[in-house]
Amino acid sequence: MLRRVNSWHYFRAMAKQDDKLKKVISHAKEYGFVFPSSEIYDGLSAAYDYGQLGVELKNNIKSYWWDSMVKMHENIVGLDASIFMHPTTWKASGHVDAFNDPLIDNKDSKKRYRADVLIEDFVEKIRMKIQKDVDKAAKRFGDAFDEAEFVSTNGNVVRRQKQIDEILARFKKAMDDEDLADVKKLIEDLEIADPDTGSRNWTDVRQFNLMFKTELGAVSGDAGIIYLRPETAQGIFVNYLNVQKSGRMKLPFGIAQIGKAFRNEIIARQFIFRMREFEQMEMQFFIKPGTQGEWYDYWKNQRIKWHKALGMGEDNYRFHDHIKLAHYADAASDVEFNFPMGFRELEGIHSRTDFDLVSHEEHSGKKLRYFDPETNDSYVPYVVETSIGLDRMFLAVMSSAYTEETLEDGSERILMNIHPALAPVKAAVLPLMKKDGLPEKAREIIDNLKTDFNVFYEEKDAIGRRYRRQDAIGTPFCITVDHQTLEDQTVTIRHRDSMEQDRVAIADVHQIISEKVSLRNLLLAAQ
Ligand code: ATP
Numbered sequence: 060m061l062r063r064v065n066s067w068h069y070f071r072a073m074a075k076q077d078d079k080l081k082k083v084i085s086h087a088k089e090y091g092f093v094f095p096s097s098e099i100y101d102g103l104s105a106a107y108d109y110g111q112l113g114v115e116l117k118n119n120i121k122s123y124w125w126d127s128m129v130k131m132h133e134n135i136v137g138l139d140a141s142i143f144m145h146p147t148t149w150k151a152s153g154h155v156d157a158f159n160d161p162l163i164d165n166k167d168s169k170k171r172y173r174a175d176v177l178i179e180d181f182v183e184k185i186r187m188k189i190q191k192d193v194d195k196a197a198k199r200f201g202d203a204f205d206e207a208e209f210v211s212t213n214g215n216v217v218r219r220q221k222q223i224d225e226i227l228a229r230f231k232k233a234m235d236d237e238d239l240a241d242v243k244k245l246i247e248d249l250e251i252a253d254p255d256t257g258s259r260n261w262t263d264v265r266q267f268n269l270m271f272k273t274e275l276g277a278v279s280g281d282a283g284i285i286y287l288r289p290e291t292a293q294g295i296f297v298n299y300l301n302v303q304k305s306g307r308m309k310l311p312f313g314i315a316q317i318g319k320a321f322r323n324e325i326i327a328r329q330f331i332f333r334m335r336e337f338e339q340m341e342m343q344f345f346i347k348p349g350t351q352g353e354w355y356d357y358w359k360n361q362r363i364k365w366h367k368a369l370g371m372g373e374d375n376y377r378f379h380d381h382i383k384l385a386h387y388a389d390a391a392s393d394v395e396f397n398f399p400m401g402f403r404e405l406e407g408i409h410s411r412t413d414f415d416l417v418s419h420e421e422h423s424g425k426k427l428r429y430f431d432p433e434t435n436d437s438y439v440p441y442v443v444e445t446s447i448g449l450d451r452m453f454l455a456v457m458s459s460a461y462t463e464e465t466l467e468d469g470s471e472r473i474l475m476n477i478h479p480a481l482a483p484v485k486a487a488v489l490p491l492m493k494k495d496g497l498p499e500k501a502r503e504i505i506d507n508l509k510t511d512f513n514v515f516y517e518e519k520d521a522i523g524r525r526y527r528r529q530d531a532i533g534t535p536f537c538i539t540v541d542h543q544t545l546e547d548q549t550v551t552i553r554h555r556d557s558m559e560q561d562r563v564a565i566a567d568v569h570q571i572i573s574e575k576v577s578l579r580n581l582l583l584a585a586q
Contacts, residue, residue, distance in 0.1 A: 079399035079458065079461070080329065080330065080398075080399040080400060080458070082461065083330070083399065083454075083457050083458045083461050084330050086457075086461060086473065086475075086531070087113070087330075087457060090112060090531060090532050091110035091111045091112045091113065092109070092110055092112050092113040092116065092457065092483075093107050093108070093109055093110060093113050093330075093331060093453075094107065094108045094109075094110050095107060095108075096108050104327060104335075105324065105327030105328075105333065105334045105335045105336075106334065106335060106336055107330075107331050107334065107450075112483040112484070112532055113453070113483075115483030115484070115513060116453060116456065116457075116477070116481060116482075116483045117338075117449060117453055119480065119481040119482070119483070120449060120452050120453060120456065120481060121317055121340065121449065122578060123365075123480065123481065123578060123581060123582075124317070124340045124365075124447070124449075124452075125137070125315065125317065125340075126578055126582055127365055127582055127585055128313065128315040128342050129315055130582075131582055131586065132313065134308070134309075134311065134312040134313060135312065135313035135314070135315055135342065135344075136302060136306055136308070136312070136313070136314060136315070137314070137315050137316065138294065138295055138298055138302065138314050138315070138316045139316065139317075139318065140291070140294025140295065140297075140298060140316060140318070141294070142287060142288050142318070142319060142321075143285055143287075143288075144285075144286075144288060144293060144294065144297065145285075146284060146285050146286065147422050147423070148293050148297060148419075149270065149286050149289075149293070150422060151415075151418040151419050151421070151422035151423070152293050152296075152387075152415060152418065153386045153387065153414075153418070154270055154286075154289055155268075155270070157386050158268055158269050158270060158289060159266035159267055159268050159269065160173050160175070160266070160267055160269060160324075160325055161173065161174040161175055161234070161239060161242055161264045161265070161266060161267075162174065162264065162265055162266070162267040162325050163177070163242075163243065163246065163261055163262060163263075163264045164261070164262040165253040165256070165258055165260060165261060165262075166258075166260040166261065166262055167253070167256060167258035167260045168253050168255055168256040168258055170253060170255060170256075171325055171326065172253075172325070172326060173325050173326060174239075174242050174243070174246060174264045175230070175234075176326070177246055177251050177254075178226065178230050178242075178245065178246065178249070178251070180254070181226070181249055181251050182223050182226055182227065183401070185219050185222060185223050186223065188219060189210070189216050189219050189220065192213065192215055192216055193206060193209065193210065193216070196209050196213070226245070226249065227382065229241070229245055230242065230245060231382060231383050233245065234383060235383075239263065239264040239265065239266070240263070240264075242264045243261060243263055243264045246261060246264075247259070247261070267323075267325060268323075269289060269322045269323050269324065269325075270286045270287070270289050270321075270322070270323065271286060271287040271289075271321045271322075271323050271335075272284050272285070272286055273285060273286070273287065287321035288319075288320055288321065289320055289321060289322050290320050290339060290341070290446070291316045291317075291318045291319075291320055291339045291341045292341050292343060292415070292444060292446065293415070294316060294318070295314045295316055295341065295343045296343065296415045296416060296419055296442075297419060298314070299314070299343075299345065299416060299427055299440075300425075300427055302314055303345075303429065308345075309432075310345055310346060310347055310429055310431070310440055311344060311345060311346040311347070311350070311354065312344070312345055313342050313343060313344040313345065314342065314343050314345075315340075315341070315342040316340075316341055316342075317338065317339070317340045317341075317449065318338065318339065319336060319337070319338055319339075320336075320337060320338070320339045321335060321336050321337075322335060322337075323335060329398075329400055330454060331450040331451070331453060331454050332398065332400075332403065332450075332451055332454055334450055337448055337449070337450045338448070338449035338450060339446060339447070339448055339449065340446075340447050340448075340449055340452075341444060341445070341446045341447075342444065342445045342446075343411075343442050343443075343444050344358065344442060344443045344444065344445075345429070345440040345441075345442055346440060346441050346442070346443060347431070347438075347440065347441070348413065348438060348439075348440070348441045349441075350441070351389065351390075351410045351412070351441045351443060352390075352410075354410075354443045355390050355408065355410045355443050358408050358443050358445050359378065359392060359408050361445075362394060362406060362408060362445050362447075363376060363378070363394060364585050364586070365585045366394060366396075366405075366406075367585075368581055368584040368585035369456070369478045369481070369581070370478060371396075371455065371456070371459040371460075371478075372397070372459065374397070375396055375397040375459065376394060376395065376396060376397075377394075377395050377402060378392050378393070378394060378395070379392065379393040379395050379402075379404070380392045381393070385409070386414070387409070387411045387412065387414035387415060388409045388410060388411055388412070388414075389410050389411075389412050390409070390410040391407065391408070391409045391410065392407075392408050393405070393406065393407050393408075394406040394407075394408070394447075396451075396455045398454065398455065398458055399458050403451075404451075405447065405448070405451050405452065405455055406445065406446065406447035406448070406451075406452075407444075407445075407446045407447075408443070408444070408445050408446075409443070409444045409446065410441075410442075410443050411441075411442040411443070411444055412441055412442070413439040413440065413441050413442070415442065416439045416440065416442070417439050420439065427439060456477060456478075456481060457475075457477075460474075460475040460476050460477040460533060461473070461475060462474045462475070462476055466558075472527055472530050472531075473527075473530065473531045474530045474531070474533075474555070474556070475530070475531060475532060475533035476533065476555070476556055477533035478581065479535040479575045479576040480576055480577065480578050480580070480581045482533045482534060482535050482576065483513065483532060483533065483534075484513050484514065484515045484529070484532060484533075484534045485512035485513055485514060485534070485535060485536065485572055485576045486508065486512060486514050486515070486534065486535070486536040486537070486538055486568075486572050487514070487515040487516070487517055487525070487529045487534050487536070487537045487538070488501045488504050488505050488508075488514060488515070488516050488538045488540065489501070489516075489517055489518070489522060489525050489537055489538065489539050489540065490518050490539075490540045491522060491539055491540060491541040491542075493518050495542065495545070496545060497540050497541070497542070497544070497545070498518055500540050500544055500545060501516060501518075501538075501540045502516070504538065504540065504550070504565060504568065507565075507568075507569060508568070508569060508572065511569070511573070512572055512573075512576065515529075515534065522539060525537070526553060526558075529555070530555055533555070534555060535554070535555045535572075535575055535576060536552055536553065536554065536555065536571070536572055536575075537552070537553040537555075538550050538551070538552050538553075538568060539551045539552075539553065539560075544565070548564060548565050548566070549562050549563060549564050549565065550562075550563065550565055550568065551563075552568065552571060
């Protein structure tokens with residue numbers, strides 16, 4: 060994709076990122092992680108299918124999240140609410156009136172964009188220029204470099220930062236005032252062009268509701284209209300009292316849910332980063348009003364630990380605290396991850412106040428209160444929510460794991476160094492030859508492992524090629540059965556990342572795999 064930008068460095072950086080994303084996409088398809096949906100009909104934009112390895116990785120991510128919430132916290136319980144909900148739910152939640160994106164069309168290219176994204180991309184380019192100046196200065200001054208001082212005193216940086224602040228402030232004001240004409244004017248004033256064609260021939264900006272509508276079977280007309288849920292959270296809110304009463308839950312307590320959500324995104328691109336059908340892992344934590352600040356900090360801290368325990372690089376995460384808050388929030392922050400296309404939102408942590416429960420009380424006429432036995436009064440709880448996209452998490456894992464390596468002998472391998480607890484296949488059992496009883500012995504080993512681990516059997520091709528295929532799907536261990544195995548009940552076990560091989564007793568294999576791939580260590584590290 061050719062972008063009309065005047066910074067060569069920016070272009071080069073973008074090209075490199077696009078390149079990595081393309082590689083991840085094609086690798087995901089080649090090895091059965093992710094396929095375009097209904098591909099034989101040329102696919103459907105922004106819909107994807109998870110293949111034989113993708114579904115395993117996805118399930119492992121879900122388990123890591125679910126266990127970290129539900130198993131590791133005695134005051135968090137699970138829920139599986141339906142996708143279809145009473146339509147008033149979405150009136151109460153504000154989605155019917157406010158779940159909009161500002162949309163703008165380019166009259167020449169006929170392409171549609173989110174006005175806010177065009178502006179944010181423009182700001183990001185300025186940020187990259189600042190970062191370049193910071194990096195250059197850091198190199199020049201070495202250990203003596205004081206970044207805080209540099210960014211507050213360097214003329215270029217200060218000027219650029221001022222420009223960013225002005226753009227964002229004007230954009231925020233225009234959105235708050237619902238002044239879409241000024242959003243268009245801002246795009247024109249900044250001379251933002253269609254990223255694909257360079258055209259600046261824009262339509263007016265208008266609001267576009269992202270909810271998918273459908274009709275209930277027996278009811279016709281407006282009365283029958285229902286929505287595909289655009290977030291899983293509302294299924295939790297409407298069940299707050301059911302769970303609280305039936306589970307005899309005391310504040311603070313949480314309800315966790317994993318499920319599909321649907322949004323008619325204006326631009327759905329960047330593979331599984333932005334889809335129209337996707338999965339969310341959300342947890343609503345119900346708390347006493349007034350304690351939201353402390354719980355908001357607690358969950359920000361918990362969630363970043365959960366991410367960092369995966370070893371995908373401390374520097375690849377940052378928090379982005381929101382200036383423009385959603386209609387329901389009194390504080391909000393994103394965990395951003397360094398995806399191949401740059402830092403982007405991976406998870407949101409929102410202090411949602413009592414907005415949703417109060418609104419559901421009003422719309423349903425039912426009380427959604429908590430009787431506090433300590434203070435003898437009843438009130439509507441406040442909520443802090445953590446909300447992560449499973450598909451985005453999948454992309455974060457895939458893109459950070461994808462590594463091209465040149466080995467000492469000059470050969471190359473593609474390695475998916477996925478955390479062993481998340482790896483789709485835990486071990487491959489490989490008889491060195493297809494004869495002399497080696498396959499039978501390998502099957503015996505598999506029988507002893509398969510109740511606990513996802514294991515893979517392969518006897519075709521030279522052993523080196525078989526190792527490469529396992530590296531490319533992220534299998535932490537390859538267990539090779541050879542003639543010596545038949546004599547002394549030992550195998551070689553090859554470690555994916557180091558490629559080192561040890562000779563070990565078959566009797567020890569289960570334990571060796573277990574130590575490395577069990578969720579237990581990961582959950583403990585994330586605490
Ligand atoms: P964005 O600003 O990227 O549209 P959002 O702020 O609207 O995201 P939330 O409503 O906070 O997202 O949803 C919580 C999480 O759900 C996000 O952090 C993201 O991981 C995931 N998510 C949201 N929209 C999509 C989508 N279209 N495709 C995949 N994941 C999504």
